[in-house]
Amino acid sequence: xxxxxxxxxxxxxxxxxxxxxxxxxxxxxxxxxxxxxxxxxxxxxxxxxxxxxxxxxxxxxxxxxxxxxxxxxxxxxxxxxxxxxxxxxxxxxxxxxxxxxxxxxxxxxxxxxxxxxxxxxxxxxxxxxxxxxxxxxxxxxxxxxxxxxxxxxxxxxxxxxxxxxxxxxxxxxxxxxxxxxxxxxxxxxxxxxxxxxxxxxxxxxxxxxxxxxxxxxxxxxxxxxxxxxxxxxxxxxxxxxxxxxxxxxxxxxxxxxxxxxxxxxxxxxxxxxxxxxxxxxxxxxxxxxxxxxxxxxxxxxxxxxxxxxxxxxx
Ligand SMILES: C[S@@+](CC[C@H](N)C(=O)[O-])C[C@H]1O[C@@H](n2cnc3c(N)ncnc32)[C@H](O)[C@@H]1O
Numbered sequence: 509x510x511x512x513x514x515x516x517x518x519x520x521x522x523x524x525x526x527x528x529x530x531x532x533x534x535x536x537x538x539x540x541x542x543x544x545x546x547x548x549x550x551x552x553x554x555x556x557x558x559x560x561x562x563x564x565x566x567x568x569x570x571x572x573x574x575x576x577x578x579x580x581x582x583x584x585x586x587x588x589x590x591x592x593x594x595x596x597x598x599x600x601x602x603x604x605x606x607x608x609x610x611x612x613x614x615x616x617x618x619x620x621x622x623x624x625x626x627x628x629x630x631x632x633x634x635x636x637x638x639x640x641x642x643x644x645x646x647x648x649x650x651x652x653x654x655x656x657x658x659x660x661x662x663x664x665x666x667x668x669x670x671x672x673x674x675x676x677x678x679x680x681x682x683x684x685x686x687x688x689x690x691x692x693x694x695x696x697x698x699x700x701x702x703x704x705x706x707x708x709x710x711x712x713x714x715x716x717x718x719x720x721x722x723x724x725x726x727x728x729x730x731x732x733x734x735x736x737x738x739x740x741x742x743x744x745x746x747x748x749x750x751x752x753x754x755x756x757x758x759x760x761x762x763x764x765x766x767x768x769x770x771x772x773x774x775x776x777x778x779x780x781x782x783x784x785x786x787x788x789x790x791x792x793x794x795x796x797x798x799x800x801x802x803x804x805x806x807x808x809x810x811x812x813x814x815x816x817x818x819x820x821x822x
Contacts, residue, residue: 516708517735519715521722528726529675534629539724542799544791554608554637557671558757567760577609580668580697581617583818587695587748593665600664602654603672607634614647624652654682659689669698674727683743690821702813703730721806724799733815745819754813765804772797
């Protein structure tokens with residue numbers, strides 16, 4: 509492809525390796541130290557999304573994860589109420605992580621949930637969370653790759669994927685798979701990071717900042733809003749609604765990055781906190797610092813958006 513035609517969608521993470529994604533979610537990769545750090549304020553053994561908060565709401569808390577899940581679920585169930593499968597309450601959670609969203613879907617919305625994830629640690633943790641809450645087998649988890657779901661065609665009325673597609677090497681294939689396992693008329697929602705094309709490609713410096721962002725999050729590449737809209741239609745979905753909610757999560761994350769970086773500029777405080785963090789969580793503050801810095805560089809330029817999508821399988 510002519511370099512003039514290359515969009516941010518074609519900028520790949522040069523170091524991406526699928527085993528690093530598993531490593532990040534199994535505490536075998538320095539990028540996992542961010543989750544250990546965040547575990548001081550939220551339940552990272554259940555929820556692995558950036559959440560959603562209105563102005564004035566406290567963000568570093570389980571409640572922000574639940575607000576994001578509720579927003580997706582409310583839109584999903586509104587469409588479901590008018591679907592030919594309104595009496596079918598089975599939800600597929602694609603890349604379910606540690607199960608918090610699936611468990612919440614059962615507790616708040618009375619859905620039966622099957623969750624799949626390709627990281628053994630997460631599938632194990634999700635299963636143990638469901639067992640502790642006594643909801644197995646109404647909520648059950650197993651291993652599965654979003655690119656080849658181990659599920660029959662037309663088997664679910666509802667599906668979602670929350671903040672996981674960013675990690676998928678081929679998002680159009682994931683959308684085709686979601687379409688394959690959904691019944692015609694079934695409803696699908698997902699949340700994902702999006703790259704803002706003109707910002708990420710504006711200069712060599714921006715491209716480098718963007719690639720560093722991809723690296724620290726173990727993301728192979730990101731879709732743009734337009735490329736997702738095309739891929740959703742090509743996968744046989746009717747996109748009913750999409751929403752950019754960056755101001756309710758990524759902008760708040762960036763504000764927290766600024767505070768973290770400012771506090772880190774006090775060398776004595778950094779040294780003290782580094783020892784405390786290691787003792788309290790096992791995390792290395794230097795790894796957290798690199799993660800936060802790379803995230804802040806991309807977020808402050810407005811290079812990344814956060815999108816929610818609701819679609820009906822045709
Ligand atoms: C950011 S976490 C989100 C987890 C969960 N949806 C949540 O909101 O808490 C991303 C998850 O995607 C999973 N994942 C990444 N690539 C995958 C793939 N190709 N197939 C299945 N799961 C995948 C990871 O193992 C991880 O659990």
